Amino acid sequence: MKELKMKVKCFNLKYTLECGQCFRWKKEDDYYIGVIKDRVIKIRQDGDYIYVESNKEEEIKEAINKYFGLDNDYEAIENRISKVDKYVEKALKNTSGLRHLNQDFFETIISYIISANNNIPRISKSVEEISRRFGQKVIFNDKEYYLFPTPEQLKDVSIEEYRKCGVGFRDKYIFNTVKAINEKKFVIDNIEDIETKELRKSLLSLMGIGPKVADCILLFSCSRQEVFPIDVWVERVMKKLYFNGEDVSKKEILEYATKNFGNDAGIIQQHLFYNIREKLI
DNA sequence: TGCCAGGCCTTCC
DNA sequence: GGAAGGCATGGC
Numbered sequence: 001m002k003e004l005k006m007k008v009k010c011f012n013l014k015y016t017l018e019c020g021q022c023f024r025w026k027k028e029d030d031y032y033i034g035v036i037k038d039r040v041i042k043i044r045q046d047g048d049y050i051y052v053e054s055n056k057e058e059e060i061k062e063a064i065n066k067y068f069g070l071d072n073d074y075e076a077i078e079n080r081i082s083k084v085d086k087y088v089e090k091a092l093k094n095t096s097g098l099r100h101l102n103q104d105f106f107e108t109i110i111s112y113i114i115s116a117n118n119n120i121p122r123i124s125k126s127v128e129e130i131s132r133r134f135g136q137k138v139i140f141n142d143k144e145y146y147l148f149p150t151p152e153q154l155k156d157v158s159i160e161e162y163r164k165c166g167v168g169f170r171d172k173y174i175f176n177t178v179k180a181i182n183e184k185k186f187v188i189d190n191i192e193d194i195e196t197k198e199l200r201k202s203l204l205s206l207m208g209i210g211p212k213v214a215d216c217i218l219l220f221s222c223s224r225q226e227v228f229p230i231d232v233w234v235e236r237v238m239k240k241l242y243f244n245g246e247d248v249s250k251k252e253i254l255e256y257a258t259k260n261f262g263n264d265a266g267i268i269q270q271h272l273f274y275n276i277r278e279k280l281i
Numbered sequence: 282t283g284c285c286a287g288g289c290c291t292t293c294c
Numbered sequence: 295g296g297a298a299g300g301c302a303t304g305g306c
Binding site for chain 2: 115207
């Protein structure tokens with residue numbers, strides 16, 4: 001297909017795809033290539049425009065819009081959070097255009113179960129391996145790609161087979177969660193209307209999902225931007241900036257974020273996370 | 282060799 | 295309810 005050209009505002013493709021919220025994108029030359037739900041996407045940015053190619057043309061604009069949240073008024077959001085305090089203002093200046101994605105719910109659940117006590121390259125490797133072994137193959141520009149498998153496609157996969165994907169001790173967590181979904185003990189459809197608090201509680205009932213993983217799922221696949229996932233990096237940056245390097249509990253950090261960052265806490269968290277990891281702050 | 286990674290589960294108090 | 299220990303695996 002020919003390249004689709006789309007105008008963007010307050011959007012940075014590199015920050016959005018490299019900030020650690022997603023695990024299936026690879027950079028090649030000046031573009032990124034990855035899988036969104038049921039299609040392979042090749043995408044690059046040049047100034048105020050993004051250029052998109054895919055193996056599947058229908059509703060491509062809608063898919064891109066939804067995944068990258070292009071309809072969100074990020075100018076207003078960034079304008080708002082730049083006034084929070086001097087640290088947020090600085091972080092935002094460094095990584096303006098970083099957006100929270102709207103990724104597939106099931107894929108995000110499994111990916112973030114794998115993320116526990118893990119590092120980003122290894123998470124990517126495991127997610128890729130699960131897709132390669134159990135997902136549908138797609139040919140794009142003469143190369144093979146694999147969609148992330150559906151719960152149905154994983155219904156007969158054993159704990160041992162997950163282990164072979166390099167997920168380590170998380171094998172049984174994935175197995176149990178897939179089982180719960182396939183047995184309809186946890187419903188993954190029509191989650192848009194469920195209140196954040198209730199959805200979070202529901203996610204926490206799944207094996208391998210604790211507070212941090214639940215918040216990542218809510219933020220990176222459900223657009224609940226008020227949640228504030230606290231991992232080792234966020235803990236580190238929050239202690240450094242707001243607690244004078246003191247050893248405070250996660251509870252205290254969360255209270256501070258909720259009080260001072262309000263409904264944009266998740267967006268601010270992304271900037272702080274990316275800034276501390278890239279040694280920008 | 283030992284420590285760390287987008288933490289969670291289990292056990293014990 | 296909170297603290298401590300265990301956990302797979304690869305990179306540094």
